[in-house]
Amino acid sequence: MENIAQIVDQHAPAIVARWQAILSANGGTGGGRIKEAELQTQCREFLNALKDALASGGEGANDPAFEPVRSLLDDVSRSRAVQGFSPSETATFVFSLKEPLFEQLRAAYPDDARVVTDAGWQMTQLVDQLGLYTMEVYQKSREEVVRRQQDEIAELSTPVVKLWEGILALPLIGTLDSARTQVVMENLLQAIVDQSADLAIIDITGVPTVDTLVAQHLLKTIAAARLMGADCIISGIRPQIAQTMVHLGVELDVVSKATLAEALLLAFQRTGRTVVRKAARA
Amino acid sequence: MERIPILKLGRALLVSIQVDIHDRLAKALEEDLSEKIVATSAKGVMIDISGLEIVDSFMGRMLDNIAAVSRLLDADTVVVGMRPAVAITLVELGLSLTGVKTALNVERGMALIGVGFIEEQDGEDAPEGDHEHHTG
Numbered sequence: 240m241e242n243i244a245q246i247v248d249q250h251a252p253a254i255v256a257r258w259q260a261i262l263s264a265n266g267g268t269g270g271g272r273i274k275e276a277e278l279q280t281q282c283r284e285f286l287n288a289l290k291d292a293l294a295s296g297g298e299g300a301n302d303p304a305f306e307p308v309r310s311l312l313d314d315v316s317r318s319r320a321v322q323g324f325s326p327s328e329t330a331t332f333v334f335s336l337k338e339p340l341f342e343q344l345r346a347a348y349p350d351d352a353r354v355v356t357d358a359g360w361q362m363t364q365l366v367d368q369l370g371l372y373t374m375e376v377y378q379k380s381r382e383e384v385v386r387r388q389q390d391e392i393a394e395l396s397t398p399v400v401k402l403w404e405g406i407l408a409l410p411l412i413g414t415l416d417s418a419r420t421q422v423v424m425e426n427l428l429q430a431i432v433d434q435s436a437d438l439a440i441i442d443i444t445g446v447p448t449v450d451t452l453v454a455q456h457l458l459k460t461i462a463a464a465r466l467m468g469a470d471c472i473i474s475g476i477r478p479q480i481a482q483t484m485v486h487l488g489v490e491l492d493v494v495s496k497a498t499l500a501e502a503l504l505l506a507f508q509r510t511g512r513t514v515v516r517k518a519a520r521a
Numbered sequence: 522m523e524r525i526p527i528l529k530l531g532r533a534l535l536v537s538i539q540v541d542i543h544d545r546l547a548k549a550l551e552e553d554l555s556e557k558i559v560a561t562s563a564k565g566v567m568i569d570i571s572g573l574e575i576v577d578s579f580m581g582r583m584l585d586n587i588a589a590v591s592r593l594l595d596a597d598t599v600v601v602g603m604r605p606a607v608a609i610t611l612v613e614l615g616l617s618l619t620g621v622k623t624a625l626n627v628e629r630g631m632a633l634i635g636v637g638f639i640e641e642q643d644g645e646d647a648p649e650g651d652h653e654h655h656t657g
Binding site: 421424425428429431432435436437459462463464465466467468469 | 600601603604605607608609611612613617618623624625626629630
């Protein structure tokens, strides 16, 4: 490790320049997602941190001495994950450091092949560890992004709308899993209380598939609404879905109508309302 | 021993549970209620649980039991004022109280069982007369 520390210490500007050239050639800027100047700053900061870590005798990427290096990588890969860099573009940032380091090693010990291979091997291992670490952080950041988007979708796709005095509609869009069922149920029940509704129409036009699990979730929602004193009508079961449900033996033991319009009409009838068309327009 | 009051409203009984109920209290309520149904020949039992925040499987079963007992004694049971969180909990516990009628609040609950009363009160003698005809 001393050899590497020495080289990083002595030839830092040359390494940064070479590293950056390789990065630019291999899509390290993510096709222009970050500027050359920013990339240069990141390279220089990283190499400085690496130099300090090596100088204080850090042996591997998990060494406490490498803490500043890791936190720098945290920032770099997290910002790249958010900026939409591909995994290989992110990994390239660390892995392309190998080449300039190796070149400097060869130049420093032109006659000693053993030192070059030994130090080169240590260097490769270190860079690999750092690269893996980068990828882990990248992956975690991506997962965070996905999770946040999921939450947003769940919130967005479960509106409860008031159709009429005491009649609510719940247009469901997307697959119903247990987490979403929970959100749907809470929203619906709260709306029932707020609007003192006694009828809720659950429209499943936007639900792509209804399997036994989805049916169970629907039934749970209906049962909970019933406990609050509200009846449910299901609408928008598409023909293919109706067939699939029968094939699967799924039974929804509730009133169901083909379209939201018919369900609304039924809701009107149940609440003692009739819809009449005014006399023919002149 | 503390008891939950049972109020008589026409031919319905109103039970308002405003405290978190424990097992012994629930048992006492079950007994009191069945005696009161017989004593007042009530046709409807309304249980207001708007004050109930915590519910467990025992509570769910108690409601089911009360409904079953009332049905045997010829009275309808309506559970009113259930909070959303309580409803979700009961469903997650697998207790959907299928034998019980439900309403959003006491007013609606009265409407749900009240219609039946007024009709029966109006023609109170007629059904009984009919009944005698059948047996006689």
